[in-house]
Amino acid sequence: xxxxxxxxxxxxxxxxxxxxxxxxxxxxxxxxxxxxxxxxxxxxxxxxxxxxxxxxxxxxxxxxxxxxxxxxxxxxxxxxxxxxxxxxxxxxxxxxxxxxxxxxxxxxxxxxxxxxxxxxxxxxxxxxxxxxxxxxxxxxxxxxxxxxxxxxxxxxxxxxxxxxxxxxxxxxxxxxxxxxxxxxxxxxxxxxxxxxxxxxxxxxxxxxxxxxxxxxxxxxxxxxxxxxxxxxxxxxxxxxxxxxxxxxxxxxxxxxxxxxxxxxxxxxxxxxxxxxxx
Numbered sequence: 458x459x460x461x462x463x464x465x466x467x468x469x470x471x472x473x474x475x476x477x478x479x480x481x482x483x484x485x486x487x488x489x490x491x492x493x494x495x496x497x498x499x500x501x502x503x504x505x506x507x508x509x510x511x512x513x514x515x516x517x518x519x520x521x522x523x524x525x526x527x528x529x530x531x532x533x534x535x536x537x538x539x540x541x542x543x544x545x546x547x548x549x550x551x552x553x554x555x556x557x558x559x560x561x562x563x564x565x566x567x568x569x570x571x572x573x574x575x576x577x578x579x580x581x582x583x584x585x586x587x588x589x590x591x592x593x594x595x596x597x598x599x600x601x602x603x604x605x606x607x608x609x610x611x612x613x614x615x616x617x618x619x620x621x622x623x624x625x626x627x628x629x630x631x632x633x634x635x636x637x638x639x640x641x642x643x644x645x646x647x648x649x650x651x652x653x654x655x656x657x658x659x660x661x662x663x664x665x666x667x668x669x670x671x672x673x674x675x676x677x678x679x680x681x682x683x684x685x686x687x688x689x690x691x692x693x694x695x696x697x698x699x700x701x702x703x704x705x706x707x708x709x710x711x712x713x714x715x716x717x718x719x720x721x722x723x724x725x726x727x728x729x730x731x732x733x734x735x
Contacts, residue, residue, distance in 0.1 A: 458564075458707075459556075459613065459638060459640055460638075462550050463637040463638065464497070464499050464637075465492065465494065465499065465550055466550065466551055466636065466637050466638070466639055467499065467501060467635070467636050467637040468490045468491070468492045468499050468500075468501060469548065469550050469551040470484075470551060470636035470637075470639050471484065471487045471490050471501055471636065472490055472492075473551070479532070479534075479535030479536045479537075479538055479539050479679065480535075480536050480539050480610075482532065482535060482536075482630070482631075483532050483533075483535070483536050483630075483631045483632060483633045484632070484633065484634070484636075485503050485504050485506060485632050485634050486503065486504035487501060487502070487503060487504075488502040488503070488504070489501075489502045490502070503634065506621055506632065506634065509621040509622060509623050509624075509632060510621060510622040510623070510624060510629070511525060511617065511620075511621050511622045512621040513617070513618070514617045515616060515617040515618045515654050515719045516718050516719040516722075518654065518655055518656055518657045518658075518722070519657065521617075521655040521656070524628070524629060525622060525629060525655075526652075526655060526668060527671070528622055528628060528629035528630065528631055529620065529622075529631050529651060529655075530648065530651075530668065530671060530672040530675060531631075531675050532630065532631035533615070533631065533644070533647055533648060533651070533672065534644075534672060534675035534676040534678075534679050534680075535679050536610075536612075536633075537609045537610075537611065537644035537647070537676060537680075538609075538676060538679040538680035538682075539609070539610070540609045540610040540641075541607055541608075541609040541644065541676075541680050541682060542607040542608070542609070542682065544608045544609060544610065544641040547610060547641060551610070551639055551640075555604075555608055555640075555641045555642060556600075556642070557600065557604055558600035558601065558604060561600050568702065568703065568706055569592070571706045571707075571710060572588070572591050572592070572702075572706055574710075575706065575709045575710075575713075576588050578709075578713050579709065579712075579713075582709075582721055582724055582725070587728050590728060590731065590732055590735065591701075591702060591728075593735060598695075599695045599698045599699060600695075600699075602691055602692055602695040603642075603643055603692065603695050603696065603699065606643045606645075606688075606692040606695075607643070607644075607682075607684075608641050608642060608643055608644075609641070609642075609643075609644045610639060610640075610641060611639065611640065611641070611642045611643075611644060611646055611647045612633055612636060612638070612639055612647050613638040613639055613640050613642065613646070613647070614635060614637075614638040614650075615633065615646075615647035615648075615650045615651050616650050616651060616653070616654045617651075617654050617655065618635075618654075619633060619634055619635040620632060620633045620634070620651075642696075643692050643695075643696055644676065645669070645689075645692050645693045645695075645696040646696040646699065646700060648668075648669065648672050648693070648696075649693065649696045649697045649700045650700055650704070652665055652668055653700065653723050653726060653727050654719065654723055656668075656726065657722075657726070658722040658723070658725040658726035658729065659726070659729070660726060660729075660730075662729075662730050662733040662734070665697075665730055666690060666693070669689070669690060669693045670686065670689075670690075673686065673689045694731075694734055697727065697730060697731055698731055698735070700727065701724075701727040701728065701731050705720075705723065705724055705727060708720050708723070708724075709724070
């Protein structure tokens, strides 16, 4: 499920021998890290981010305007380019192993039980049509596309709860923190998650895909690696399915215990988008 070694992963993410400044650029200022594994103690001393822009805007998609979206996606492209297609060099402790279709198939009973619980717990969020969409067996084609696509190191919790923007002389700069879920996956997954929070729930599907095309151009420019648009959008849609059926299932589990006001809108928007192409 991606939660192994989260105690070590945050420290490891800030301690990587990084091959590209695109990663260090988006991390907050780090004064020191501690990794006392034998005592099960880990810590990171991070700069104070309270004065930066767009903090804690996860429930306010209307606040995210085009310059904010462009800044986030441009800097994500720089970050993802660093390990694009070369994830084998990463230590497994920082998520060096990608999930595959075999693992997903083994987990399907868990996901089905989880969504059955959500259907009972949140009937206002999951009507019959939405629940039928959730129950579609997406693991085969979806994970065939994801496995075949180039992977990179991704943040894997890339939403406005964990990011903000720094104002500079040349515009906004992304600051991405809370790296304990970092792992290897397709870079589109981070973008899918960010847009799920930063776009209104009733956004037309074309709006999400227009931003996907914008990010694709930025990634090609930074990485120097071609990625045909049709293939890129297929992977973007597969990543949207993965995020919706897997990650949002976990989000709703937490929502049952604590009211996270942003989650109904995020789920509604993603079901609207996934339903447009399935």
